[in-house]
Amino acid sequence: MSTTENQKFSTIAIHAGQEFDPTTGAVIPPIYQTSTYVQDGIGNLRGGYEYSRGGNPTRTSLETMLAALEGGKHGLSFASGLAAEDSLLRAILVPGDHVVLGNDVYGGTHRLINRVHGAWGVRNTTVEMSDLAAVEAAILPGETKILWVETPSNPLMKISDIAGLVEIGHRHGVIVVVDNTFASPALQQPLSLGADVIVHSTTKYLGGHSDVIGGGLVINDDELAEKTAFIQFAAGPVSAPLDAWLTVRGIKTLAVRMERHSSNALTIARFLDSHPAIETVYYPGLESHPGHELAKAQMSAFGGMLSVAFSGGETAARRFAESMHLFQLAESLGGVESLVNYPSEMTHASVRGTELEVATNIVRLSVGIEDIDDLLADLDQALPTS
Ligand SMILES: *Cc1c(COP(=O)(O)O)cnc(C)c1O
Numbered sequence: 001m002s003t004t005e006n007q008k009f010s011t012i013a014i015h016a017g018q019e020f021d022p023t024t025g026a027v028i029p030p031i032y033q034t035s036t037y038v039q040d041g042i043g044n045l046r047g048g049y050e051y052s053r054g055g056n057p058t059r060t061s062l063e064t065m066l067a068a069l070e071g072g073k074h075g076l077s078f079a080s081g082l083a084a085e086d087s088l089l090r091a092i093l094v095p096g097d098h099v100v101l102g103n104d105v106y107g108g109t110h111r112l113i114n115r116v117h118g119a120w121g122v123r124n125t126t127v128e129m130s131d132l133a134a135v136e137a138a139i140l141p142g143e144t145k146i147l148w149v150e151t152p153s154n155p156l157m158k159i160s161d162i163a164g165l166v167e168i169g170h171r172h173g174v175i176v177v178v179d180n181t182f183a184s185p186a187l188q189q190p191l192s193l194g195a196d197v198i199v200h201s202t203t204k205y206l207g208g209h210s211d212v213i214g215g216g217l218v219i220n221d222d223e224l225a226e227k228t229a230f231i232q233f234a235a236g237p238v239s240a241p242l243d244a245w246l247t248v249r250g251i252k253t254l255a256v257r258m259e260r261h262s263s264n265a266l267t268i269a270r271f272l273d274s275h276p277a278i279e280t281v282y283y284p285g286l287e288s289h290p291g292h293e294l295a296k297a298q299m300s301a302f303g304g305m306l307s308v309a310f311s312g313g314e315t316a317a318r319r320f321a322e323s324m325h326l327f328q329l330a331e332s333l334g335g336v337e338s339l340v341n342y343p344s345e346m347t348h349a350s351v352r353g354t355e356l357e358v359a360t361n362i363v364r365l366s367v368g369i370e371d372i373d374d375l376l377a378d379l380d381q382a383l384p385t386s
Pocket residue numbers: 080081082083106108109150154179181182200201202203204213214215
């Protein structure tokens with residue numbers, strides 16, 4: 001069962017690229033844990049598989065799934081989100097080219113573009129993505145090749161206008177890349193708003209169980225997909241078969257997980273918003289969030305990520321982050337279990353002292369899919385009593 005035409009998202013997430021095993025009828029396709037393939041005569045390949053850096057059926061099933069989830073043409077999967085980003089950047093950029101990216105993009109994305117590609121002569125400008133005029137002003141006509149968008153952003157959950165950014169980017173011949181990791185395709189479909197490329201850290205919501213590192217790209221343009229697939233093959237940052245299989249297994253429950261992540265996070269955002277120790281709750285589902293209307297228009301729910309600023313400053317924020325039991329203190333996000341993160345010293349430590357720096361009174365929550373009463377009880381016992 002693999003036709004995805006006219007099917008709805010939850011069906012696609014279970015069936016795309018998941019043919020049963022023709023030999024045994026096994027409902028779940030096996031993990032093709034192999035490096036190479038027997039040839040029926042020299043160069044006579046079965047199904048085009050020759051060597052697993054170039055192709056592996058378990059990876060193919062994930063790549064088919066990724067493309068179907070985002071409603072795109074070509075899916076490619078990688079050993080990590082950053083490996084996916086690196087291959088895409090190498091497929092598009094040559095020395096001297098320029099990238100415009102948000103001033104609050106994932107720190108590793110900034111580091112990759114600024115330090116790794118920067119060393120090869122790629123230039124970049126960081127800009128406030130929710131300010132369309134500022135984005136247009138940052139584009140260097142003829143030199144800017146990529147506009148890199150992340151919405152909701154991390155950790156302040158800023159929302160940027162995908163369709164508006166696409167309009168600006170395309171007017172200047174710029175490829176618009178959307179990192180859709182935080183929303184996931186269950187809640188937001190940037191290709192349908194005109195974006196050219198989708199990036200994922202499948203480590204997060206797609207895998208969904210904090211047990212595998214991976215990355216994905218979805219690309220509509222045939223030529224760009226071919227160039228990127230060539231980098232994937234020639235440089236080799238591919239997903240291993242077991243990792244691809246675990247990711248597909250996670251994706252099958254993506255739709256129901258995202259519903260629960262979103263409803264738990266909304267309840268928690270409202271609870272924290274009314275607490276005197278908290279200065280601001282950053283969650284696009286709250287009417288008070290500056291991106292709320294835009295999020296309502298381009299997302300089907302608001303996701304499981306939120307941040308809070310403590311009025312008691314750094315001391316209060318640290319104490320809270322270290323006082324929770326169910327919310328475990330760890331980096332990363334998007335798993336079924338709830339996590340708490342202190343960005344300025346954990347996920348965002350590498351951007352301290354730059355304009356991407358995160359204030360020391362901010363705590364980020366990745367709200368899991370546990371029972372909401374237990375999550376609220378854990379938050380309540382960790383908050384200062386006034
Ligand atoms: C984690 C993350 C990445 C990087 O992905 P890895 O799988 O850790 O390499 C990129 N973008 C966002 C938004 C992320 O959260």
